[in-house]
Amino acid sequence: MKQNIKKILFACLLVIYSNLTSLTAQSLQPILIRPFGDSITYGVGFSDWGNCYVSQINQQLCMPPALAGGGYRGWLTLLATQGLGLYFTTEGYQSGGSYNLQWITNTQTHDGYPGYRTDQLMQISTFASFSNFILLHAGTNDILQNKSYETAANNLFIIINNILAANTNTTVVVAKIIQISSINQQFSNLNSQIQLYNSLIDSKYNALPPIIKARVRVVNMFNLLNDQNDYSPDGIHPNAFGYFKMACNWMAGINNSNPSGPCTGLNFEKLKIQMNSKGFGDNDYKSPKDKIEKLIKGEL
Numbered sequence: 001m002k003q004n005i006k007k008i009l010f011a012c013l014l015v016i017y018s019n020l021t022s023l024t025a026q027s028l029q030p031i032l033i034r035p036f037g038d039s040i041t042y043g044v045g046f047s048d049w050g051n052c053y054v055s056q057i058n059q060q061l062c063m064p065p066a067l068a069g070g071g072y073r074g075w076l077t078l079l080a081t082q083g084l085g086l087y088f089t090t091e092g093y094q095s096g097g098s099y100n101l102q103w104i105t106n107t108q109t110h111d112g113y114p115g116y117r118t119d120q121l122m123q124i125s126t127f128a129s130f131s132n133f134i135l136l137h138a139g140t141n142d143i144l145q146n147k148s149y150e151t152a153a154n155n156l157f158i159i160i161n162n163i164l165a166a167n168t169n170t171t172v173v174v175a176k177i178i179q180i181s182s183i184n185q186q187f188s189n190l191n192s193q194i195q196l197y198n199s200l201i202d203s204k205y206n207a208l209p210p211i212i213k214a215r216v217r218v219v220n221m222f223n224l225l226n227d228q229n230d231y232s233p234d235g236i237h238p239n240a241f242g243y244f245k246m247a248c249n250w251m252a253g254i255n256n257s258n259p260s261g262p263c264t265g266l267n268f269e270k271l272k273i274q275m276n277s278k279g280f281g282d283n284d285y286k287s288p289k290d291k292i293e294k295l296i297k298g299e300l
Contacts, residue, residue: 031254034091034111034131034170035073036163037121037138039295040178040246041112043071044287045237047097065108066099068276071238074099075247077107078275084262086251091131093124099275115298117142118155125162129170134163135250137175137221139197140236144296149193153200164215173253175221176201178246182227184235187296198222219253221246234292244268 035041047069070077073090078101080086089106098108111124118138138159142152160172176198180188198220205218225231230242238246248263255262287295 030087030089031132032091032130033076033088033107033254034129034134036092036111036125036134036136036159038112038116038141039114040071040137040140040237041073041110041135042114043069043073043097043112043243044114044295045232045234046071046240046243047074047099065103066097069099070097070102070108071112072243072246072250073097073107073110073112074102074275075244075271076250077102077105078271079247079251079263079266080105080107082266082271084251085255086262091129093127101275115141115295117145117147117298118152118159121159122155122162125159126166129163129167131167131170133254134167134170134172135175135253136160136163136172137177139177140194141296141298143190143193143197144187144236145298149197150200153197153204156201157204160216161212164212171215171217173217173219173250174201174205175219178221178225178238178242179223179227181225181231181235183231183233188235194222217253217256219249221249224249233286236292236296240272241268244271 047066068074076086076088080088090102090109092110092112094110094113095103095108097112098110102108111121111127113121113124116138119142121138136156136159139149139152139156142155143149156174160174163170163172177194179191179194182188201218205213205216208216224245225238225242230238230245232239232242244263251262
């Protein structure tokens with residue numbers, strides 16, 4: 001009985017999404033997006049990460065999908081139904097943490113690996129890619145694991161160069177990473193290092209040769225989230241609204257537009273219900289403390 005209900009739900013969602021996107025598809029050229037980074041790309045804090053194991057490659061199928069979530073990736077999928085000029089599918093070597101609408105619309109794949117530092121993401125950055133845009137948010141784990149922010153910044157630009165070399169038709173949208181909320185008293189003192197890391201992103205970007213610089217864009221995520229209201233209980237990962245803000249900022253980066261523009265006038269609470277008609281709260285995705293601690297230490 002439950003399986004039949006799931007099939008009916010998926011069929012209804014597919015019809016709804018097809019209707020919402022059909023006009024968009026007629027007027028826009030669809031793009032391919034590769035979300036790339038660590039647990040914030042995966043969606044920890046607003047994704048069920050119990051259904052899928054974390055794998056670099058060979059994760060061909062992961063079922064069942066979450067009822068809601070997907071981090072900023074899930075919001076991008078839902079925003080594509082709002083007539084905002086975004087029509088896309090995704091590329092990546094895993095699919096953990098994605099929710100049902102992402103699976104239906106082929107936007108479930110990504111390269112977000114919880115706990116990974118920039119040096120661990122280097123190999124993945126050499127994998128074959130055909131995306132039009134790579135959304136890159138990485139470096140948080142380097143700083144959490146007491147690695148040098150200078151080395152992390154150097155690694156980040158090696159990743160960027162690897163991506164650009166592997167895919168000559170892509171643009172990298174790289175984030176100045178989000179800060180750690182004061183909710184997390186243990187690690188919020190690391191924000192000074194995050195600021196230095198983000199400053200190096202700016203300086204290294206400005207120093208790029210013009211031919212490379214033309215294929216890289218920088219979006220500022222550092223001050224995007226409200227310190228108290230936009231984070232999950234661990235103070236490191238965003239909650240639902242925090243990821244919504246990130247999705248809007250990524251959209252601005254893709255469109256090369258004003259960061260405050262893409263989501264102006266959207267009703268977040270209505271979209272939240274649209275994502276999951278049963279409703280959900282931030283605590284629905286609250287990860288066990290011991291799992292978060294292992295994640296921070298890079299032991300997962």
